[in-house]
Amino acid sequence: MNTLVALCAVGAEKILGNEIKHLGYKLASLNANGAKNLPGRVAFFGDQDALYRSNLCLRTADRVYLQLASYSALDFDQLYDGAYSIAWQDFLNKDSRIVVDKVRTYKSKLNSEHSIQGIVHKAIYSKLGDVWHMSSLPESGEESDIRVYVDENTVQILLDLSGLPLHKRGYRVDGGIAPLRETTAAILLQEMMWRRKTPLHDPFCGSGTIAIEATLYAYNVAPGFGRRFALENLPFYNADRALEIRRREAEQIRTDVEVRITGSDIDAAAVERARKNAEYACVMAGRALKEIGISKHVPRPDFVQSDFADLAAPYESGLLLCNPPYGERLGNNDQACELYAKMDSLWLDFPNWDIGVITSNENFQESFGHKTSRIKKLKAGNLDTSFYVYTRIKKEEK
Numbered sequence: 001m002n003t004l005v006a007l008c009a010v011g012a013e014k015i016l017g018n019e020i021k022h023l024g025y026k027l028a029s030l031n032a033n034g035a036k037n038l039p040g041r042v043a044f045f046g047d048q049d050a051l052y053r054s055n056l057c058l059r060t061a062d063r064v065y066l067q068l069a070s071y072s073a074l075d076f077d078q079l080y081d082g083a084y085s086i087a088w089q090d091f092l093n094k095d096s097r098i099v100v101d102k103v104r105t106y107k108s109k110l111n112s113e114h115s116i117q118g119i120v121h122k123a124i125y126s127k128l129g130d131v132w133h134m135s136s137l138p139e140s141g142e143e144s145d146i147r148v149y150v151d152e153n154t155v156q157i158l159l160d161l162s163g164l165p166l167h168k169r170g171y172r173v174d175g176g177i178a179p180l181r182e183t184t185a186a187i188l189l190q191e192m193m194w195r196r197k198t199p200l201h202d203p204f205c206g207s208g209t210i211a212i213e214a215t216l217y218a219y220n221v222a223p224g225f226g227r228r229f230a231l232e233n234l235p236f237y238n239a240d241r242a243l244e245i246r247r248r249e250a251e252q253i254r255t256d257v258e259v260r261i262t263g264s265d266i267d268a269a270a271v272e273r274a275r276k277n278a279e280y281a282c283v284m285a286g287r288a289l290k291e292i293g294i295s296k297h298v299p300r301p302d303f304v305q306s307d308f309a310d311l312a313a314p315y316e317s318g319l320l321l322c323n324p325p326y327g328e329r330l331g332n333n334d335q336a337c338e339l340y341a342k343m344d345s346l347w348l349d350f351p352n353w354d355i356g357v358i359t360s361n362e363n364f365q366e367s368f369g370h371k372t373s374r375i376k377k378l379k380a381g382n383l384d385t386s387f388y389v390y391t392r393i394k395k396e397e398k
Contacts, residue, residue: 003028003070004054005043005158006061009183010379013037015190016060020044023057031151038151040379043067051231052242055162056224056249059186059217062165062380065147065158066091073155074109076119082155083123089131091159093235095141098124101160105150120148120157142233163230170226171281172207174273179206180323182223184358184380185213191376191387192319192356196259199318203308203346205263208274210321211301212281218259219285219298222249226284250288253298260318261301264311274303309342313350317393320346321356333361340367355390364388 008016017027017037027036028043036043042061046054054064068091071082092098100121103113110116124146128137145160167183188210194200196218202210216223225246231237265271278300285298324343326336340363346355347370357364360383365372368388376387 001045001047002050003043003067004046004050004161005030005041005065005067005156006054006058007040007063007065008042008061009181009187010040011377012060012187013040013042015187016042016058017044019058019060019190020054023050023053025050025054030156031154041149048236048238049241049245051161052229052237053245053249055166055229055231056245057222058166059213059223060183060190062167062183063160063162064166066161067156067158069155069157071155072153073150074153076110076115079110079116079155080119080123083120083157084127086124086127086157088124088127090236091234092124092128092144093141093233094128094132094134095138097139097141097143098137099143099145100124101145101147103148103150106152108150108153110150110153110155116148116150120146142230144234145230159234161229161231161234163228163233166224168227169223169281169284171212171284172209172277173280174207174276177206180209180358181380182209182213184378184385185210186217186223187378188321188356188358188387189214189217192321192354192389194319194321196257199260199315200262201311201314201318201320202263202322203265203306203311203320204322204324205265205274205303206270206323208263208277208301208303210323211261211263211274211303212278214261214321215259215278215298215301216281216285218254218257218261220252220254221281221285221288221298222252225250225288226281246288247292250292250294253285253289255289255296255298259299260315262314263301263303264306264308265303266305266307268305271303271305275300278303309345311346311349313353317352318350319354319356320350323358326359326361333363336361337363337367340364341369343368344370352392354393355388357388357390358385359388360385362386
């Protein structure tokens with residue numbers, strides 16, 4: 001049994017944990033106190049299939065790592081010995097370019113991230129040189145990234161299984177200006193507890209990310225079908241088993257369900273961009289179906305050019321979910337606040353629809369003029385955002 005660690009936006013740990021459990025895996029402890037998650041991290045137990053399947057299927061994870069060691073270290077000698085004790089020859093190729101890409105410390109005696117990085121890197125090279133009887137490693141192959149966490153004097157050494165961040169699904173050919181991360185869109189859908197029978201509209205669709213992620217979720221399409229993972233370059237990767245996992249997940253795709261997902265934008269170029277990205281995403285799903293001999297198509301979400309002020313609710317109830325322009329995309333904060341005030345038309349024209357709005361602008365709620373049901377803080381990368389939730393559908397209607 002392996003211990004894996006999945007990264008996510010800070011604030012989304014519970015959602016990611018629930019998603020992991022839904023895949024059938026048990027959450028693991030990240031520290032001696034038994035914590036199942038720490039800011040931006042969730043640990044879980046998984047078999048060999050989980051190494052590939054978690055990368056293929058998790059919608060809200062940014063990366064997945066294999067934990068190679070967890071041990072106590074109060075000084076650099078203990079740090080080195082613990083890293084050296086790992087059977088690195090089982091996890092890396094002889095020509096791997098080894099990079100200790102990030103180090104994070106918290107309440108630990110070892111707090112120099114640069115020094116920790118150097119010690120761990122030295123231990124890896126020393127171990128591989130001793131095992132393979134090589135004075136130097138060629139480093140001519142694919143890059144293998146190692147991440148180190150030191151939390152309250154406990155060291156975790158992790159091997160990256162994802163490669164490119166998992167929000168890079170492979171379907172977005174053009175993101176436009178400041179696009180919403182695909183993983184963030186997936187988080188918002190879970191925060192709203194959206195179900196595919198509920199109509200969904202994004203009035204500021206941009207590159208179409210929210211509508212596309214909703215489409216993949218509604219039709220049970222694994223988000224990683226259109227890309228590769230770093231795992232595929234590692235010596236313990238089982239290509240035949242990965243193909244079987246892909247086929248098994250493709251069998252879960254539904255094309256026989258009613259889904260009403262739409263998006264709009266005042267910018268014609270944005271609408272065209274959203275359509276192209278949605279086409280790529282649905283073609284990706286179609287290829288996965290063809291792998292198992294099924295010639296069916298996943299329906300595309302509908303996008304139209306329209307000012308949000310001209311919209312009217314097409315159904316009695318539903319969900320408005322959006323990432324409206326903010327100061328950086330509009331030019332200044334005053335313009336953003338003016339736009340938010342005008343969004344009152346959505347409140348009036350969609351009277352029985354839930355509303356979810358993500359923004360980094362602290363003046364949103366005041367400008368919008370309506371008291372939120374709840375606010376969820378999310379931090380993806382270096383961007384601090386708030387997700388404003390307005391619950392207006394009666395529970396019995398959901």
